Amino acid sequence: MTMSASTLGTEVPQLSARAKVSGRAVYAGDVKLPGMLHGKVLRSPYPHARIVSIDATAARALPGVKAVLTGDDAPDTLWGVHKKERAVLAKGVVRFAGEEVAAVAATSDEIARDALDLIQIEYEELPAILSPDEALDEEAPGVHPGRNNIAHDIRFERGSVDAGFAEADLVHEATYSTHAQYPGYLEPMATVAALDGDGRLQVWTSTQSVFLARGRIATVLGLPVSRVRVMQAMTGGGFGGKIVEDDNQLVCGLLALKTGKPVRLVNNRLEDFLATPSSVPERITLKLGMKRDGRIVAKHVRIVAECGAYAGLAPEVMHVSAMRSDNMHRLQHVRSHATLVYTHTPPHGAFRGFGGTQMLFALNSHIDTMARELGLDPVAVHKLNAVQAGDTSVHGWKIGSTGLRECLDQCTKAMDWHTRRARSAAGQTGVKRRGVGVAAAMHVSGNRTMGNWDGSTVVLRLNEDGRAVVLSGECDMGQGAATMLAQVVAHELNIPLAHVHVAPPDTDTSPFAIGTLASRVTMSGGNAALVAARKAKAQLFDVAAGLLGCEAEQLEIADCQVRVIGEPTRAKPLGDVVRQHIWRHGGEGLQVSGSWDPQTQMFDPATLMGNIAAAYSFAAQVVEVEVDTETGQVSVVDSFVSDDCGKAFNPLAIHGQSNGATAQAFGWALYEQLQVEGGRIANGNFADYNMPTADAIPLLRGGLVESNDPNGPLGAKGASETAILPGAPAIANAVFDAVGVRITDLPITPEKVLAALRAQRPESQHA
Incomplete structure (x- = not known):
């Protein structure tokens, strides 16, 4: 047999x-080579300043120091994803607090740190643009000379949006604010670089793409790609932060080339907060038109997003925010205008969910609000509008499989949605009140936008x-x-x-x-x-x-x-x-x-149309929260996320990844917030940056929906990244269900909840 x-x-x-x-397991920081030197980076303390002078004489004279490099020693070639605008080491000016100004290689970590202290830099502090509103002011100087502060701009309209609003029975408009989130992986960025016997640059690094890393290193350091070898060491998490937006590999490679010795460069946690792109903050104004039965007939979106000092992958992130969620529904009339702006703040870029989290917070909050006003169950509204297998979406996406409705059914059944929601509708008394919220999401399995190959x-x-x-x-x-x-x-x-x-x-x-x-x-x-x-x-x-x-x-x-x-x-x-x-x-x-290679279409920048992915993943989540009306504290007491993975090759892995995504979503919604004061990150460590701990998260529950995608290997498609998308809006909707206040500005802190509860009281309305 x-x-x-x-x-x-x-x-x-x-x-x-x-x-x-x-x-x-051997991580990049564990790699040890004979004669290896230790690298350290000196970073700007100012968000915007002119470098008047650098004196590295004392640092170079310190015994054990083998190299001290500044912008004068670095290549003139600038780097970036699409916009080449960032130097390996700052040349003449710094544009964010944390930008790399000088680098040292020494025989020990301690000597390298001492050498940094001996480098004398004179700065002339310059006015800094620290918010998108400042950046968009007509009189604002350019973060990059000779250019305005708009890094990217997207505009499109499908159908006739004004006609769609004219036929709507309910039109609702609101503005939502989302904030930056640090990736929070356990292993900070790390690289070891060395020249082999043939003079080729060998690089061991923590990365999500060895070939993108090789291409960037070769181009910026002036080497043929065949003279650069990149090897992925064991990588302790990435969440988008280790794709191609960090300077660590370039600085390490430059030190190795200049010294002729192996060099190890590992970020400490504060450096990683400063150097690694956090998620893109966005202010989203959303206007929806809806019929009495819950059908969405018109959608208008205005986004202002912030990339920080350099664009990186933020244009692509904003593009996702502006367009992806449109394809989740059977829409005909959609209009969007999204603007990405430069500021003198640490760069923002790729993060798990890649722009979907921002827009889906707004969209799911909006649908919940409108469903309540129409006396509808938001679950029914989601299912009514859900895109179906065989559909071609408003942007030309061909939907081969979708388990969105099944995800909604699975998570609402698991959470006894109707019973718990009826409890909230009946009214609650007491200090602590409970509510339930639902949200839905979609993501891609591939993306034919980098070039005509995926x-x-x-x-x-x-x-x-x-x-x-x-x-x-x-x-x-x-x-x-x-x-x-x-x-x-x-x-x-x-x-x-x-x-x-x-x-x-x-x-x-x-x-x-x-x-x-x-x-x-x-x-x-x-x-x-x-x-x-x-x-x-x-x-x-x-x-x-x-x-x-x-x-x-x-x-x-x-x-x-x-x-x-x-x-x-x-x-x-x-x-x-x-x-x-x-x-x-x-x-x-x-x-x-x-x-x-999938039979997808290269993204058309002129029309913004095209079936960019081989498959599309979907998810839905229900959470139950408890809100303390005296302290404003929000606690998640139960959660169930349903993930449409096409075919579950390894349920253990998918559940683990979905739980991790859910925890990150809870952190973004309730706890995590980069405190940027005067352009400087003030809480760049795990002691002060509040990530969710085990005692802040309930037992995470979830299920899988197998929609068996026709393009996927044996029916499978991407899983788990979609699961980060519905968490924050599900929490926001549950908070409203519990205490009747709508928080549109993340994170949902106790202070915001208390302020909203005070504003809700009759006496505050007459004040």
């Missing part, structure tokens, strides 16, 4: 779990022991990409998961890949792994057919053998077949390459 070795659909610990818990390539090698090695450039930053690739290969070859090794991404040996962003790895990498495994199986069967005297179509792999279907004694061990693939005339090692 054939025994399946597949683990698809079962709970599987991540392949890296044992190495991590045993302490054998695919992946997997190289699969079968060794002479019948085991497999997978080479892929897609990065695992803790979310389980390597485990997913191994599961797909093991499933298709019907071999044990333990017989598949996924090598860490390495630009010298891995096939080119975009990397881990836009929830694309399961879709593109998983499909490529499927193609490669099927190619390998075909080659195995061609060889085995000759050995067993049968047709290839008669063969199967089972129990680590290639055998004739129905005749288990006519079999050859898998390793023997691989060896025979080599040891024959014209033979070779069994190695195949599988590529997959």
Whole structure:
């Protein structure tokens, strides 16, 4: 009897779990090389200043110091994602408090820190623009000389929005404010860079994309890409912050080139707060028109977003805020105008959810408000407007699968939505009152916007022991990409998961890949792994057919053998077949390459139309909160998030990632806020930056919806990133349900709740 070795659909610990818990995992900061120096960076204390002079004489004279670099020693080539505007080390002017001004390499961390103290810098402090409103003032000087302060601007209209509002029975407009959130990963940014014997730059780093890192390092440091090798070390979280917006790799590479020695550069936590992009703050004015039955007939959006001193990926984030949520509903009339502005503040950029969190906070809050005014259940409004499989959305997105309605049904049933909501409607007395809120969300599985390719390539090698090695450039930053690739290969070859090794991404040996962003790895990498495994199986069967005297179509792999279907004694061990693939005339090692690229459309900047993703993921969440009316404290007492993942390859991993996303959403909604005073981050450490702890979060519950996407590998699509999107609005809606106050400015702090409750009292209305 054939025994399946597949683990698809079962709970599987991540392949890296044992190495991590045993302490054998090697992170970038753990890499040690002979003669390695230690790097440190001196950062600007001012949000905006002219660098009058730098005297590094004393620092260079300190025993053990091997290099002190300033902007004069750095390349003239500027870097950035699309806008090349940032220097490796500041040249002449600094534009945010925390910008890199000088770098040191020394024989120890202590000496490097002492050297920083000896660098004498004279600054001329300049006026700083610290808010979007200041930046948009007609008389405001440009953060970047010769340019206005608009980093990006988007405008579009689909259908006739004014006509849509004219047919609406209810029109509601409100403004929502969202704030910056620090990624909060456990491992700060870290890089080790060294020159090999051939003078090539070798880089070990914490990254979400080895090839994007290689391209940036090579371009900025003036090297051919073939002279740069980037290897992903074990990465302790990324959440968007480690894609391509941090200066750590460039500074470390420059120090290695200048000294000719290996250099280790690891951010401490304060440096990471200063250097790593936080999420993009946005002010969103939303106007919706709705019919009496809850159908949305018109939508108008105005967004003002802030990128900080440099644009980075913030234009793309704002683009998502302006457009993505439109595709969640069957809309016809939509108008949007979004403006991204520069300020003299630390840069903002990519963060888990990538602009979806901001807009979905506004949209879900708005729908809840309007549903209440119309006497409707917000769940019914979401389901009525939900996009369906087979639809083409208002922006030309082709929806192959959607489990949005099923997600809403699952989470409302799990949370006994109708009973709990009826309790709130009946009225509550006492100091502590409870309420429930719901929210819905969508996300992408891939994004054909970086260039006209959103695919992946997997190289699969079968060794002479019948085991497999997978080479892929897609990065695992803790979310389980390597485990997913191994599961797909093991499933298709019907071999044990333990017989598949996924090598860490390495630009010298891995096939080119975009990397881990836009929830694309399961879709593109998983499909490529499927193609490669099927190619390998075909080659195995061609060889085995000759050995067993049968047709290839008669063969199967089972129990680590290639055998004739129905005749288990006519079999050859898998390793023997691989060896025979080599040891024959014209033979070779069994190695195949599988590529997959979705039939999506390159984003059209002129029309802003096009089916950009192979699939679209959906989620819904219900939370119950308790609000203390005397202190204003909001506590989440219960939560259930439903995640439409297409097909759940590994429910354990998806639940873990969904729970992490939920915790981050709770933090953004209730606890986390970067305190920026005079342009300077005042709470850049875990002691002062309030992230949610275990005692602030209830037992997190969740479920999976399998919509089986037609483009996904075996039906799967991106999971877990979508789960961060509904948390904040679900909490805001639950707070309103509990005490009748609508908080539109995140985070929902006790002070804001108390102020809203005071404003609600009759006496305050007559004051």
